Amino acid sequence: MALDIALIGAGFLLTQRGIQDEKAALVGAANSRERQNYEEMKRSQLGALQDHNARVSAFNEYEQSLILTTARQDRSIKAIRKSAEDKARMGMDASRIRSLGQQARFAMAADQARMDRDAARRAARNKTMQNFLNAGTKMYQITPTGTID
Amino acid sequence: MAIKKFQVQTPLVSPIGIVQPSMAGARAAQSLQQTGYSLAEQGYKLAVAEQQEVGREYAVQLQTRNEDGIVEYKPIPDAMSPVAKRTAKSLVDSKYQTAIKLDLLSKAKQARVRDDGSPATADQFDVDMDGWVKKTTELNPRYKAYIEEISAPTIAEHLTDIRVKAYDTAMKKDFKNKAAELDEAIAYMSALAASDAGSQEVVVGGSEIGGPATTTNLDVVRGRIEASINEFIDLHGNRLELGKQTELRNAVKLAYHGGRVKNIASKIAADYMISLNPYSDYNQEQDLLRSMLSVLESPETMQDLPADTRQKLEQIGFTQSFAANPDMAAVRSKLKTELRTYANDREKIFNTNKTRFQNAVSLNHFQEGGVLSTARSEQLLQEQGIRSGADIINKLGTEINFFDNKTTLLEQLAMSNSPLPKPLRDVFEDDALYDMAIASGIAGQLLSLYENMTFQNGVFTSRGLDDQTIVKMEALRTYSGSLQSMDLNTFATKRAEFMRMSSSERDDIVTRMMGSDTIDTFLDKTGAKSGDELKFFNDLIPLLIYTHGPSKTKDILNQSKNKIFAKSKHIYSPTGDADATSRYSPEARYGAYYPTFELHVDAALNAIDPSLTLKSGRVKLIPDPRGGTQMPYYYVVKTDGSPIMRNNRPLVVGGMAVSRAMELAYQKSQNDHITDLRAAADRYQQSQQGTGGVTPNVMVP
Numbered sequence: 001m002a003l004d005i006a007l008i009g010a011g012f013l014l015t016q017r018g019i020q021d022e023k024a025a026l027v028g029a030a031n032s033r034e035r036q037n038y039e040e041m042k043r044s045q046l047g048a049l050q051d052h053n054a055r056v057s058a059f060n061e062y063e064q065s066l067i068l069t070t071a072r073q074d075r076s077i078k079a080i081r082k083s084a085e086d087k088a089r090m091g092m093d094a095s096r097i098r099s100l101g102q103q104a105r106f107a108m109a110a111d112q113a114r115m116d117r118d119a120a121r122r123a124a125r126n127k128t129m130q131n132f133l134n135a136g137t138k139m140y141q142i143t144p145t146g147t148i149d
Numbered sequence: 150m151a152i153k154k155f156q157v158q159t160p161l162v163s164p165i166g167i168v169q170p171s172m173a174g175a176r177a178a179q180s181l182q183q184t185g186y187s188l189a190e191q192g193y194k195l196a197v198a199e200q201q202e203v204g205r206e207y208a209v210q211l212q213t214r215n216e217d218g219i220v221e222y223k224p225i226p227d228a229m230s231p232v233a234k235r236t237a238k239s240l241v242d243s244k245y246q247t248a249i250k251l252d253l254l255s256k257a258k259q260a261r262v263r264d265d266g267s268p269a270t271a272d273q274f275d276v277d278m279d280g281w282v283k284k285t286t287e288l289n290p291r292y293k294a295y296i297e298e299i300s301a302p303t304i305a306e307h308l309t310d311i312r313v314k315a316y317d318t319a320m321k322k323d324f325k326n327k328a329a330e331l332d333e334a335i336a337y338m339s340a341l342a343a344s345d346a347g348s349q350e351v352v353v354g355g356s357e358i359g360g361p362a363t364t365t366n367l368d369v370v371r372g373r374i375e376a377s378i379n380e381f382i383d384l385h386g387n388r389l390e391l392g393k394q395t396e397l398r399n400a401v402k403l404a405y406h407g408g409r410v411k412n413i414a415s416k417i418a419a420d421y422m423i424s425l426n427p428y429s430d431y432n433q434e435q436d437l438l439r440s441m442l443s444v445l446e447s448p449e450t451m452q453d454l455p456a457d458t459r460q461k462l463e464q465i466g467f468t469q470s471f472a473a474n475p476d477m478a479a480v481r482s483k484l485k486t487e488l489r490t491y492a493n494d495r496e497k498i499f500n501t502n503k504t505r506f507q508n509a510v511s512l513n514h515f516q517e518g519g520v521l522s523t524a525r526s527e528q529l530l531q532e533q534g535i536r537s538g539a540d541i542i543n544k545l546g547t548e549i550n551f552f553d554n555k556t557t558l559l560e561q562l563a564m565s566n567s568p569l570p571k572p573l574r575d576v577f578e579d580d581a582l583y584d585m586a587i588a589s590g591i592a593g594q595l596l597s598l599y600e601n602m603t604f605q606n607g608v609f610t611s612r613g614l615d616d617q618t619i620v621k622m623e624a625l626r627t628y629s630g631s632l633q634s635m636d637l638n639t640f641a642t643k644r645a646e647f648m649r650m651s652s653s654e655r656d657d658i659v660t661r662m663m664g665s666d667t668i669d670t671f672l673d674k675t676g677a678k679s680g681d682e683l684k685f686f687n688d689l690i691p692l693l694i695y696t697h698g699p700s701k702t703k704d705i706l707n708q709s710k711n712k713i714f715a716k717s718k719h720i721y722s723p724t725g726d727a728d729a730t731s732r733y734s735p736e737a738r739y740g741a742y743y744p745t746f747e748l749h750v751d752a753a754l755n756a757i758d759p760s761l762t763l764k765s766g767r768v769k770l771i772p773d774p775r776g777g778t779q780m781p782y783y784y785v786v787k788t789d790g791s792p793i794m795r796n797n798r799p800l801v802v803g804g805m806a807v808s809r810a811m812e813l814a815y816q817k818s819q820n821d822h823i824t825d826l827r828a829a830a831d832r833y834q835q836s837q838q839g840t841g842g843v844t845p846n847v848m849v850p
Contacts, residue, residue, distance in 0.1 A: 004195045004199065006192070007188055010192075014181055014185025018179060018181030018183070019178070021175075021181060022179055023178075024174070025172070025175035029172065029174075036167045135189060138192075138193045143230055
């Protein structure tokens with residue numbers, strides 16, 4: 001009898017340890033993913049800013065080159081400039097949109113990592129509860145509740 | 150200068166992607182959990198198995214009955230683990246239920262019989278079982294539903310059985326009673342038919358045709374019995390074996406007709422038995438009975454019978470129409486068998502009576518001194534169980550004993566003047582029977598029978614025995630009456646051996662055994678003087694030498710020389726010798742009882758002539774060898790040899806009278822002994838009373 005109970009006790013402890021370890025591992029993994037996503041968000045933001053600057057700079061260079069080259073103030077030049085402005089504006093808008101999309105995606109992934117961490121903690125609590133109940137039920141089933149007359 | 154196309158360079162900084170974190174730690178932790186879980190499961194399984202064993206053991210050890218032996222439920226102790234309880238519960242339930250079921254079956258059986266051994270009625274059984282159910286439910290509330298469920302059909306089954314059996318028993322009883330009544334009625338009818346009362350006419354009123362009808366007592370009884378049989382078959386037909394119904398109806402017919410045939414047969418017996426002649430071979434009763442048998446077989450043969458026989462049969466009611474009655478057909482064969490058995494019995498009775506009658510006549514004739522033919526003697530002996538010589542040998546020494554006070558018919562026949570019946574002659578003439586008697590050790594009895602047969606009034610008569618037989622028996626008699634040096638039976642055997650030799654063989658062997666001696670040497674030892682004595686010893690010596698050897702023969706002869714032929718003052722001698730020698734000398738033969746013998750002779754003489762006594766010398770004795778030499782009989786004669794008569798018969802003395810005196814002396818001695826014992830017992834009791842002792846239970850003859 002003693003051996004049986006010792007086995008059940010040892011099993012309970014090992015399970016409990018496994019639950020705690022699993023929780024730690026899952027929380028760690030979630031933390032890691034969260035951090036990486038925030039890093040990526042920053043990198044994306046930086047990339048988008050550089051892209052904007054490059055576009056503005058490229059447009060200014062293009063505009064100057066255009067003025068210098070033609071030195072004309074006719075309608076055709078205005079039209080070409082307007083078309084370049086539109087294109088530059090559309091390019092920046094598209095770049096901004098892409099940048100925002102990337103930001104949103106990373107933010108969501110980071111949120112999910114946080115949720116995973118919370119879920120891992122809750123699961124560990126549940127498992128611990130279950131482990132306790134399981135061991136308690138087993139012990140109840142096999143141990144006398146008093147002395148036999 | 151041409152206008153350049155607007156170019157935008159791709160930014161240098163862009164997302165580089167997410168590295169998926171390792172899940173190895175999580176998997177290792179899960180593995181650890183799995184291990185822990187398995188370990189706990191294993192421990193739990195072991196613990197469950199252990200607790201199940203605890204539960205089973207509890208169930209095994211559980212006593213379902215209380216101190217009174219009644220099933221009483223005890224709850225499973227709470228102290229047991231749930232697993233053990235669950236395991237025990239089903240086993241315990243099963244055990245209690247089995248015990249209750251067994252109790253129910255046992256109780257049901259027990260309740261079928263009451264305390265006094267009589268079967269219980271349905272009501273008694275029901276009440277008894279209800280009590281059991283109530284009590285058992287009280288003691289086992291957990292199984293209330295179970296008890297009610299199983300007891301109901303069991304009780305119902307028994308109740309049905311009781312009712313069916315009660316009905317069956319009642320029917321069987323009725324069957325037996327009615328069958329017994331019918332048997333009795335049939336027997337009564339048979340007796341009625343056999344008597345004259347059966348044929349008496351009676352008038353019964355209101356027949357179907359109208360008006361009273363005339364019939365007989367017997368027919369009225371038969372009508373009632375047949376009506377009862379019809380009722381009986383209606384009610385109990387299924388209980389009757391195959392063919393029994395017909396058998397029952399035939400039994401009525403057999404009783405009816407058989408009784409009437411018996412009536413006729415009894416008339417024949419009454420009318421004709423009295424006139425039967427035991428010496429006639431014709432038996433009229435048998436003639437009539439056998440004629441009846443023939444007519445029953447074929448009624449038309451009635452006409453072929455002799456006229457007087459037919460007339461007699463018709464007179465007593467046995468007519469052709471009686472025998473041809475078609476109602477008789479089914480039982481005709483049995484009727485004939487019964488009549489034949491009756492006729493045979495009557496014949497045996499007739500023959501037995503005839504023999505007994507004839508024997509009674511023979512015996513009467515014989516007792517009055519008449520002579521019986523061999524055939525009549527043999528018939529008389531047959532009635533006494535003596536059919537052959539072997540029967541006589543078997544009875545010799547017990548029923549046939551010449552030394553007791555009873556004289557049997559065989560002894561009378563042996564001593565009479567009638568010719569010897571064959572069984573009596575065979576005993577001596579048939580060597581096989583003679584050898585059987587010797588082998589049975591009854592040579593003495595055989596010799597006694599021979600002596601009584603052959604000596605008539607002191608004279609030897611052969612009684613029709615052949616010479617060879619006489620020689621054989623005389624040798625035995627001679628040895629017995631003289632020097633008996635060995636057992637008579639051994640001697641007889643040796644003698645038979647000697648006699649089987651040829652005379653030359655005998656001479657050779659005796660001469661060789663004698664050596665240098667001669668017969669005279671041996672004769673000298675005997676002191677024989679008279680011719681009788683010399684002849685006696687001359688015949689005996691060779692046989693003695695063969696049986697005992699020469700040396701012992703001399704001793705025997707020397708020792709017995711004055712004993713065999715002893716001197717006597719009272720033996721008659723034709724020469725007037727006062728001290729004649731004789732093998733029958735009363736002084737030598739009676740020895741210590743000689744004075745008794747003398748008193749007996751004097752008493753017998755005193756009744757004839759008071760002046761006569763044995764010592765007076767006026768009377769002499771002639772021995773009668775029939776009584777043998779042990780206690781010889783004597784004819785009392787005058788000195789001239791003429792017999793002294795009493796009641797017109799020669800006076801015979803000795804033997805029985807001395808035996809009687811011996812018996813009286815013995816009885817006196819016995820009475821004295823009893824008196825002494827009683828006196829001793831009285832003295833002992835007195836001495837015990839005087840000392841306060843307990844009176845012993847003394848056996849007083």
